[in-house]
Structures are given as C-alpha cells and as structure tokens.
Amino acid sequence: MKKLIVAASFLAIAGCTQPNEQTDEAAAPAEAEMAAPTVSNGSPPGTYEATATDGSVMTTVINADGTYSDTAADGTLVAEGTWAVVDGKTCFTPTTEGREPMCFTVSAAADDGSFIATPDAGDPVTVRPAAAAAD
Template identity: 70%
Template sequence: MRKLIMLAGALALAACSQEPAEDTATAEAPVEEAAPAGAVANGSPAGVYEVTNADGSKMTANINADGTYSDVAADGTVAEEGTYAVVDGKTCFTPTTEGAKPMCFTESAPGDDGSFTATPDEGDPVTVRPATAATTE
C-alpha cells in the first residue's frame, strides 16, 4: 500500500520551469527538466487520478498544477502529500509526510483514455487513470 501511495506522488506534476543549465552538470547529477505547466513527465495534465497497485488495491492521487500532490487512501484519509517535479525524464515525488520517502516513476505514454503505467525505481508498476475515465468504465 505504501508503494501505491508513493506512486500517486509519482503522478507528481512539474509545474516549474528552469533555465537550461550550462555544461557543468555531471552524468550523475539529476537534471530537472522543464515540462508543460501542470504535467507529469509523460505530459499528462494536473488532475485527479485513480491509482491501482499490482495487488489490486486503489487510491486517489491529486496532482496539482502548482507542483504539489496528495495521495488519498480508499477510506478517504490523506496518506501522503508533498511536491513533485520532472527529473531526468521521470516524475519524482518528494513527500512532506513524516516517514514517507521520495520516489521517482517512469511513465508510459498515455492511452486513448488517458491511462498509463507508472513504474517506480524500486517496486511494482501501477496503473494510473484519470478519475473521470476510471469512474466511467
């Protein structure tokens, strides 16, 4: 469940833009990339998403255009919140919730219904759907 919650943070949006850095970055240093305002690494917009973990458990990820996110458990409690950004082509979530750890996700291209797979650096992939698409099926 914690990994599922952290993904919602993976729907993290990159609402910040950055000037291109000079050639002083090393291959090991993460490079924060400009993304469309209010979008995660694959270009999906800010919004409410249903996240389904590999074990079938679900949660709601609220990805905000201001670069913040919150993950809401099935019982309606906020499980995690923080900020997100696009770093090295991945959506990375930095939680402010005590005990939660930062996590980055590689996302597939969105399908016709806006759904995509988000694969964390460690752990099982999750399926992410815009809440409107998830509730109309």
C-alpha cells in the first residue's frame, strides 16, 4: 500500500528595496495584514486526518512556516518536509529518505472543513481537520 502524504505553503515575495525609515514604516502595515498561508483550497495550517480508500488513516500536521509531518495511526513518523502551493496544487517535498514529492488537487472545503485531496498519481484521500475528525 502506498503511504499518503498530505500536508500542506505560503509564497512570500520580498521586495528589493534598501531599508530606510520611510520603507520600514510603510512595510509594517503590509506585514501585519499578510494573510496566513493556506493550502490551495484556502484551508489553514493545522492538524488533519487523511483517510485513504482502504480505510487507513494518517495524521498530517501542516505548519505555517511551510513544513509538515505525516504520522501513521500507530504514531510512526512516515514523512516530513516542506509544502507549497504550486500551479494551484498543494505539493509536499519530503526530506524523509525513500519518500517522493507529491502534489494534490484539493476540492473546496465543506462546512465541516473536510475536503478531497487527489494526488497526481494514486487514489484520492478524504481530509478532515483533526478536531472535526474526532467528532
């Protein structure tokens, strides 16, 4: 069975200006207004449970700093690395040996925050915020 890697980036664009008092003052409101990073469907960073078509469940923690980790139901770390939104897909690049990068097309989130994540290759998974999955 192929292990799933679901997790999730924000792309920051830094200007190339020389720092000065006026630039620093102008930048402060923009930094305060920057939205938190989201996966490609707008879901925020957090802890999610991903259920594969075979019923296996994995917990994914998507961090606002662009990192993620996947843990199997028994608590074993499956993968960790970085995530980003690339060409409208949520993509994961593991630093874990033996794991390959994967990109997912994700559906719009339902009222309970759940969504379907379909990898470029393989079966789709149902993803739910961990709090909603526990209900």
